[in-house]
Amino acid sequence: MNIRPEFRQYTISDLIRLRKERFLQFLAIEEENGQIKPSLDLRTRRGQMLFRDILSRITEEILEAYHSNSMDHRKEELIDATNYLLSLYVFTPIPEEPEKLDLQTLFALRKKVWEDKAQLESLELRIFELLSREIYSLLEQLRLRPWQQTIQEIPTEIVITDLVSTTLQLALGCFESVEEFLTYFDLKDQVLLFRLRSNY
Numbered sequence: 001m002n003i004r005p006e007f008r009q010y011t012i013s014d015l016i017r018l019r020k021e022r023f024l025q026f027l028a029i030e031e032e033n034g035q036i037k038p039s040l041d042l043r044t045r046r047g048q049m050l051f052r053d054i055l056s057r058i059t060e061e062i063l064e065a066y067h068s069n070s071m072d073h074r075k076e077e078l079i080d081a082t083n084y085l086l087s088l089y090v091f092t093p094i095p096e097e098p099e100k101l102d103l104q105t106l107f108a109l110r111k112k113v114w115e116d117k118a119q120l121e122s123l124e125l126r127i128f129e130l131l132s133r134e135i136y137s138l139l140e141q142l143r144l145r146p147w148q149q150t151i152q153e154i155p156t157e158i159v160i161t162d163l164v165s166t167t168l169q170l171a172l173g174c175f176e177s178v179e180e181f182l183t184y185f186d187l188k189d190q191v192l193l194f195r196l197r198s199n200y
Contacts, residue, residue, distance in 0.1 A: 002183075003179070003183040003187075004186050007182045007183070010185075011102070012101040012102065012103055015082075019083055020087070020089055022083075022192050022196070023090055024090070025196050029196070029199060041091075047091065054084050054087055054088060055088075058084045061078070061080045061084060062081050062167070062171075065077035065078045075174050075175065076188070078174050079171075079184045079185055080188070081167070081171060082168065085163070085164055085168070088163070101161065101165055101168075103168075103172075103182075106169050107175075107177070107178050107181075109169050110169050110172040110173040
């Protein structure tokens with residue numbers, strides 16, 4: 001697999017900026033196709049509903065990775081989860097390069113569960129533990145109903161960074177190196193670029 005040279009040096013901040021750019025490009029297409037462009041402001045109901053939808057998609061992609069019998073497919077699903085994960089930064093300023101989100105640091109802390117059969121059998125429990133602690137708590141705060149008019153106040157910078165750190169540790173456990181992770185990320189981005197150019 002080939003990786004674009006610039007990707008070899010990418011930091012988490014670079015990935016966040018790239019994902020934010022792609023996310024907004026897809027939203028622009030949705031608007032052109034007659035869809036209402038969602039607000040990306042968490043102080044609005046629509047913004048919080050979109051935030052909640054992204055959290056649900058992260059959950060779905062991680063569980064698809066868990067149920068996959070192919071390591072290659074599993075890695076692709078985890079990259080999809082990562083892309084949705086980094087999309088959360090449309091709601092909050094992109095952080096400076098904190099140690100908590102340094103890719104090499106996260107790789108060293110990664111949860112090595114994907115290739116160990118015994119650990120993989122208990123991975124579903126680990127995933128639900130992760131989701132209940134990080135994602136579910138956010139979903140609860142964003143539990144909007146049609147009759148509710150109030151907007152939930154959440155410390156987005158803190159909770160998003162914690163969620164990204166924890167989830168990336170899980171995802172990186174499926175990869176042999178940070179470079180391999182970046183290679184898969186690059187390949188997915190090339191697919192997204194094709195879809196944008198072809199309006200697919």
